[in-house]
Amino acid sequence: MGAGDAIRIGIDTGGTFTDVVLHGPAGRVARKVPSTPEHPADGFLAAVQEVGGLPAEARLHHGTTVGTNAVLTRRGARLVLVTTAGFEDLPWIGRGNRDDLHALAPSRNPPLIGDGMSVGVDERIDARGEILRAPGRATLAQVRAAVAERDPEAIALCLLHAVRNDENERALRAALQSLGVPVHASAALSADPREFERMTTVMLDAFVSPTLRAYVAALLEGLGGAPLTIMRSDGGRMAPSEVERAPVRTLLSGPAGGVAAARSLTARLGVERALSFDVGGTSTDVAWIEGDDVPVRPSLRVGPFEAGVPSVGLETVGAGGGSEVTLDTGGALRVGPASAGADPGPACYGRGGPFTLTDAWLLTGRVPAALLGGDFALNKGAAREAAKPLAAASKSSVAALCEGVVRVAASTTARALRAASVARGKDPRDAALIAFGGAGPVLAAETAALLGMQTVLVPPDPGTFAAWGTLLAPLRADVSRVVASERGLASVARTLQTEVRRTLEREGARRVALRVELDARYAGQAFEVTLPYERRWQSEFHGRHAARYGFASADRPVEAVRLRVRGEGWETVDADAGVRVLARPRFTTRRLTRPKRGPARLMRADLAPGRRVVGPVRIEERTGTTFVPPDWFAGGLDDGTLRMEPRR
Amino acid sequence: MTSRAGQAIELALLRELLESVADEMATVCMRTAVSPNIKERRDLSAAVFDGAGRMVAHAAHIPVHLGAMPLSVRTVLGTIALGPGDVALINDPYAGGTHLPDITAVLPVFAHPRERTPAFVLGVRAHHADVGGAVPGSMAPQGDVFAEGLRIPPLRWMRAGVEDRDVTALLFANMRDPDERHADLAAQAGALRRGRRRLEHIAEREGSLSALATKSRVLLAYATRIARAALHELPDGTETAELPLEVPDVHGDPAVIRLALTKRGSRLEVDFDGTSPPVGLGMNATEAVTHSAVYYFLRCLCPPGTPANDGLMDGVHVRVPAGSLLAADAPHPVAGGNVETSQRIVDALWLAAGSLWPGRMPAPGSGSMSNWTFGPVADGPSFPTYYETLPGGGGAGPAWDGADAIQQHMTNTRSTPTEALEARWPVRVERMTRRPDSGGPGRHVGGTGLLREIRFLAPAQVACLMTRHDEAPPGVAGGGPGARGGVRLVRGAHAQRLEARGAVRLEAGDLLRIETPGGGGWGARV
Structure with a gap:
């Protein structure tokens, strides 16, 4: 973080807690306050108060779950979908597949619109973008009446082949604008050339639109004009005006904050390759980070929906601290996917919850009997009672059961690490594991060991790391355009670059980095390859095609299909060099006294930089606990990061 | 430990x-x-x-x-x-x-x-x-x-x-x-x-x-325990089912699949005795396909998360008469056995199990994968061969309506997006909707079939491999049958019904209208 910065406040709203981090000349403060799901703006403003209110010239960065929750609880706008005539039923047909292969009754996720809320338009564009039929004035009037009759709160527009040519979508949008509700068009949002996926995207966008507009308006009013940016699904930030244009881009922005923070940590420590390991109550999110690059995938999964907007390439498994432990009918131990949630929570919360991974951690001494610096007491007796039936069923002691639960949890979360690394041809043994979230640092070393990983890094305040990430994420903007021919490619690229640069500068960026990419294909092919746009892009294309599809045809004509410009911007002029900490310092070992049972204990603040301890030891701090297994070291780095590695 | x-x-x-x-x-x-x-x-x-x-x-x-x-x-x-x-x-x-x-x-x-x-x-x-x-x-x-x-x-x-x-x-x-x-x-x-x-x-x-x-290898015994526990919970008994295949066997008689399903304790026996000899037109199932269908049926009775391995079938005995259409030998044609006859085997298992465990099993669904392919003709432009299976209506159950236009049982492939299809092949999709009123009536209604209309922009060789054009998907417990499927060739003002299993040449400008079957209804309408 550059010196002389104004105060910045990052706020990450989760289901149970709202995390807030303030960073200013006087240092850093991290806190948690309860979330207020019914009136989310209240929790946000309370979080601002928690760190001392709003100083002059403060900037606020925010990761929100308002959109995600609206989708998951299906509480959003009453929607009308407008689409090409003959395809009105597409939301109910999808790709034709069922969700569960072996359910006695096949079923699929119901769409976000109600019966009869889909309106067909007499128009057609072909696969090359030629307009076969444009909607005439009479058609537009007819569609407008049909939409008005359904009294929507938001309108989603998705026409076939709109990514090749969006003229018909724009004509319809203009005709529907006067109905006075938000109109969201597919091609303006997504370049995905698959109509069902793009339709899902624009329906999600419209569905969350009124809710997010109201939310952002309430925040801006409460902040009285202080500059605010919102986290996007792809790990960047955007201005509130952009939220209004494409609210779907706020979905799953919480996990994206964690990855942004992890990326910044690797840059600071000079770590080449890393896996971020974000373990919460119900799930584990993992991303591969290489150099300055975080994988961004072209789609985003929220509950049962898949949206065609870029998102941080996270791999997720349904196992976290609150995951229930069960014994299946074949006698195998399972951790998750069912979760105790926030209420009743794990058995040790003392509210009648089931036996969970957290209970096993508590009973093995991996977490202390009180969390949040003593504010949140855990009940060991309740945890042990909940474990007994399972222990009896597997004819084992509670202690043996708990050790087994920890091993199974590590192996289950390792699945996400494998999906993010080996499944993409990356070797996890070359990577550091960056552990955060409430439960990540408890599980990290034992999971890393399964994959042969040699380094685990735990940042300070791991429980509020995602909020910290909102302070480190760049502003981001992107735009893409279908190009008809190679002629004029360079000038289109220049136009788009100017457009992105201006957007970012309008949002407050003083430093901008742009990347120009091209989607190209062999003439007649349906699938495109994305490559950096430079002068010799044709020859680059053949190489990339061979790498991806196993063959190239050097004599076949190549056509450019789409230009994309992605931009990142920062409000400060200086690069975020920070302190570059020696990644492999020499530590001196500090001896700890071990209790008769369980691991030794240490407060994190008591582990000075350059000192290390030998496991088993539990390192406690306000927003998280780190468990150092036997045969592992944990040492303090200069920036407060904890580094764990196995003893050789 | x-x-x-x-x-x-x-x-x-x-x-x-x-x-x-x-x-x-x-x-x-x-x-x-x-x-x-x-x-x-x-x-x-x-x-x-x-x-x-x-x-x-x-x-x-x-x-x-x-x-x-x-x-x-x-x-x-x-x-x-x-x-x-x-x-x-x-x-x-x-x-x-x-x-x-x-x-x-x-x-x-x-x-x-x-x-x-x-x-x-x-x-x-x-x-x-x-x-x-x-x-x-x-x-x-x-x-x-x-x-x-x-x-x-x-x-x-x-x-x-x-x-x-x-x-x-x-x-x-x-x-x-x-x-x-x-x-x-x-x-x-x-x-x-x-x-x-x-x-x-x-x-x-x-x-x-x-x-x-x-x-x-302990994983095999593990799966066996799960399957046996699932079977153990269900009532014992024997029930039979018989379904026509809509094609004649080698002797010219209408081919049928017959089976007796017996459940005793934690064991299951499926006996296909009485099933017809082989048929023409690619509708024979190999013994592997028949085993797969039984395997799938068993897996549906097991809890979510059951592992898929060879131990699962340990307590199951399958008897297939040698040389029947469910254990075809060379050189009987088999292209459709995997995709059509396999669905019919599942339907028969569904019906027998419905009699054995009435509160548990839904009615059979569309029962056809509605396979079709098209490729270039020698005197027309060249393009790759296209193949797809189409979803149909799901069967209604004792407490639910059938799902609309959904892939069932032995397949779960995704349809090719229209935008991708049109970018690569000389066709234009003019309609893809749920087929109105095609679900079987009943206390719970069967799911609707799919209606798909495709305009050909170049001549093409089209082949269909479908069933349920002659026999409707049955309803159960008093529910009505789902609508039968059909394929029509529309050339100008003239519409012609195509064979469920056959090949035909289409010219540029022709329209193919495919309707897939609906699912069976459950229970008498009140």
Whole structure:
């Protein structure tokens, strides 16, 4: 973080807690306050108060779950979908597949619109973008009446082949604008050339639109004009005006904050390759980070929906601290996917919850009997009672059961690490594991060991790391355009670059980095390859095609299909060099006294930089606990990061 | 730690490890394949076997591959002495195959290079868009297997990691779109190599590959326990079912599938005695397909998260009369057995189980995958062969309506997006909607079929392989049948009904209207 910065406040709203981090000349403060799901703006403003209110010239960065929750609880706008005539039923047909292969009754996720809320338009564009039929004035009037009759709160527009040519979508949008509700068009949002996926995207966008507009308006009013940016699904930030244009881009922005923070940590420590390991109550999110690059995938999964907007390439498994432990009918131990949630929570919360991974951690001494610096007491007796039936069923002691639960949890979360690394041809043994979230640092070393990983890094305040990430994420903007021919490619690229640069500068960026990419294909092919746009892009294309599809045809004509410009911007002029900490310092070992049972204990603040301890030891701090297994070291780095590695 | 607790943990850990190998192979194959059928529609599966060819872990995508792949792999192991790095291919329907387009690639994994028996065997099966034969797509109804396409007995394709060019030349000289075929097979081989690397990596931690192989067998007993517990909960008894196949058998009599389903304690017996002899037009099922259908039925009775391995069928006895249409022998044609007759077997199991456990089972659904293909004609423009299966109505259940236009039972492929279809093939999709009023009536209504209209912009050879055009999907417990399916060719003002199983040439400007069947209703209407 550059010196002389104004105060910045990052706020990450989760289901149970709202995390807030303030960073200013006087240092850093991290806190948690309860979330207020019914009136989310209240929790946000309370979080601002928690760190001392709003100083002059403060900037606020925010990761929100308002959109995600609206989708998951299906509480959003009453929607009308407008689409090409003959395809009105597409939301109910999808790709034709069922969700569960072996359910006695096949079923699929119901769409976000109600019966009869889909309106067909007499128009057609072909696969090359030629307009076969444009909607005439009479058609537009007819569609407008049909939409008005359904009294929507938001309108989603998705026409076939709109990514090749969006003229018909724009004509319809203009005709529907006067109905006075938000109109969201597919091609303006997504370049995905698959109509069902793009339709899902624009329906999600419209569905969350009124809710997010109201939310952002309430925040801006409460902040009285202080500059605010919102986290996007792809790990960047955007201005509130952009939220209004494409609210779907706020979905799953919480996990994206964690990855942004992890990326910044690797840059600071000079770590080449890393896996971020974000373990919460119900799930584990993992991303591969290489150099300055975080994988961004072209789609985003929220509950049962898949949206065609870029998102941080996270791999997720349904196992976290609150995951229930069960014994299946074949006698195998399972951790998750069912979760105790926030209420009743794990058995040790003392509210009648089931036996969970957290209970096993508590009973093995991996977490202390009180969390949040003593504010949140855990009940060991309740945890042990909940474990007994399972222990009896597997004819084992509670202690043996708990050790087994920890091993199974590590192996289950390792699945996400494998999906993010080996499944993409990356070797996890070359990577550091960056552990955060409430439960990540408890599980990290034992999971890393399964994959042969040699380094685990735990940042300070791991429980509020995602909020910290909102302070480190760049502003981001992107735009893409279908190009008809190679002629004029360079000038289109220049136009788009100017457009992105201006957007970012309008949002407050003083430093901008742009990347120009091209989607190209062999003439007649349906699938495109994305490559950096430079002068010799044709020859680059053949190489990339061979790498991806196993063959190239050097004599076949190549056509450019789409230009994309992605931009990142920062409000400060200086690069975020920070302190570059020696990644492999020499530590001196500090001896700890071990209790008769369980691991030794240490407060994190008591582990000075350059000192290390030998496991088993539990390192406690306000927003998280780190468990150092036997045969592992944990040492303090200069920036407060904890580094764990196995003893050789 | 006592042994039971040790086992509960061991089972969970082993399962996770071996399933991660199968998953990774499937992911690699899907990512690196070229044809939309594998890449987009995901018509593939991957599995890990022990050295004896018993399946210990499976990445589930396509149910019909589940019970069939082990037979193919065992045939390979019994025929060829595979060495390290060798990859064998097989699609022989009479030796564990399903139908010709499903090609299985097999790679052994050895603990030591000098050993003769592998510790593990890996398999990846994928549906190829064409394997030769009389009609593009290799799925058109034919008189015998020779007209259906190229039959590949167990064949060594790679020796010590190097492709045998003679074999490659022979294979691809007999298939359409050889570049695409080659790339798809290379994707299968790449997936197998990735699987081997993962297994070897796991073995480094677990001691050795042979130790891991020995341990992996506890997963078979584990699946057996789950299946037996699920069966144990259900009432005992015997019920029968009989369904027509809508085609004549070799003697000219209407072909039927007959079965008796017996459940006693934690065991299940399925006896297909009384089923007709083979039929023409590709509607014969191989014994592997018949086993797969029973396997699928059993798996549906088990709880969510049940592992897919060979132990599951341990308490199940399947009797298929030799030489019947459910255990076809050479050279009876089989293209449709895998995709149509397999659905009818499941329907029959559904009906018998519905009588045995009335509160549990839904009515049969559309019962047809509504397969069709199209490809270029000799005097028209060239384009790749296209194949798809279409969803139909789901059967209604004792407490729910059937789902609309949904893939059922032995398949779960995704439809090709219209935008991708039109970008690559000379067609325009004019309609794709739910088919009104096609679900079977009843207290709970069956799901609707699909209505799909496709305009051809160039001449094309079209082949259909469908059922339920003559016999409607039955309702149960007093519910009415779903609507029958149909295909029409609309040329100008003239509409002509096409055969459910046949091939026809279309001209530019022709419209094909396909209606898939609805699902059966449940219970009398009140």
